[in-house]
Amino acid sequence: MDSKHIERLLEKYWNCETSLEEEQQLRDYFRGGVPDTLKETADLFRYFEWQKEQKIANAGFDKEVKVRIAKSTPKGKNISMVINYARIAAGLLVVITATYFVRMEIRKAYPPEVVDTYSDPKLALEETKKALMMISKGLNKGQKEVEKIKVFHEAETTIQGKDLKEVEKKI
Amino acid sequence: MNYETFENRVLPVKNKLFRFAFRLLGSSEEAKDVVQEVMIKVWNGREQMATIENMEAWCMRITKNLSLDRLRSNQRRATDSLTEGFEIRQETLTPHERTEIHENMQRVNEMIAALPEKQRQVIHLRDVEGYSYNEICEILELDMNQVKVNLFRARTTVREKLVKINAYGL
Incomplete structure (x- = not known):
């Protein structure tokens, strides 16, 4: 590589204008023999390369x-x-x-x-009968009381004597 | 992500992570610990890995954060020498040449170690690892302008020192 090209690249490098490829070119160049004026710069680039080889020991x-x-x-x-x-x-x-x-x-x-509460029809009949008996008992009680009212009615009709016979006749 | 994917995609990045942690911490033992911590973190957070575009940059960022946490709790500067594991590839060199190269590398190393923290990070990521500016922004959580300014300052400082060595042989 001609030295003028390298000088231009180096100038760009110091100004941080080089691309990654150009930086690689520089590293490649400095791997070989260089003129005395660039000896120290070569050390820098060799240092970078050497560093990249370091591994976890x-x-x-x-x-x-x-x-x-x-x-x-x-x-x-x-x-x-x-x-x-x-x-x-x-x-x-x-x-x-x-x-x-x-x-x-x-x-x-x-x-x-x-x-349905009962599955056996006989039992159901018994229960129904019981319930009906309870109702009829209640009804009979009521009827007795009503008969007392009948007494009043009879008394009223005897007092009204005649009227009653007339009423009966009409009927 | 299963362990196989982890082994194929995350574990191979370990050396990059190690170099970066080492640059920040200056101790290979601590750098190794940090890389292990990063691996565990990545594994435990593997559910959200699917949403991450650049896995490597993400790992580098975790490495940076963990290293800086450590650095702050230790309160020490990373200026230790980098001589561990040092090896020169060219075997044809005479012992004298070898020592000379060793010295030169040591000198450059000190130059970079003396840079402020941000500049050190940027120059490492760009010139050693070869990351693009966009990736460096992502790793360091900085904007493009800050990255470029830090890189420019770092390179300028290094250049000035190199010129001095060349002129006075210091």
Whole structure:
């Protein structure tokens, strides 16, 4: 590479106008032999290249990372599992409560119909008879009282004597 | 993301992360610790990884933040020497030449280590790692202007020092 081109590139480099490719050209150039005037500049670029070759000295680094990752993983997994179960449980709870309330509403809207209370017809007949007897007893009681009123009625008619015979005649 | 994806996509970035953390902390032990912490963080946050466009820049950003946290709690400057793991590739060099190169590298290293923190970060990301300006903005959470100003200042300082060495052999 001709030295004028390099000088131009270097000038651009110091002014921070070089592209990455041009900077690579400079590094490539300085890898070889250079004139004395550029000796120190060459050191700088060689330094950059040398630095890029530096590596983590520790050979077991990847393994160490793997071990540390394995240690830190299960904790996170457990937490996420617990969270997932909690989510499912919460969902079920919502569904169950919702169903309960919906059922309540439906029951209110449609009251239950009258249903048979006895499956055995004989028993049912007995019960019906009992109930009817209770009603007739009540009615008989009432009739007795009404008969008392009849007495008053008879008394009234004897007082009105004649009228009664006339009434009877008319009838 | 399963472990295989993590192994293929995240773990290989470790050396870049290490170099960056080392640049900030100046200690390879601490830099290694930081990189491990970054890996654990990335793994634990892997659910949100799908939304991240530039995974590498994201890792670099976490590295920067964790390193700076450490630096602040330690209250120390990263000016330690960078000689650990030093190795010269050309094997044909004489011992004298080797020491000379070693010294030169050490000198440049000190120059860069003496730069203010932001400038050090920017020059490292650009000239060592070869990131684009946009990526540097993303990693350092700075705007384009700040990145360019910091890079310009860093390069200018380094240039001035190089000129001095050339002129006076210092």
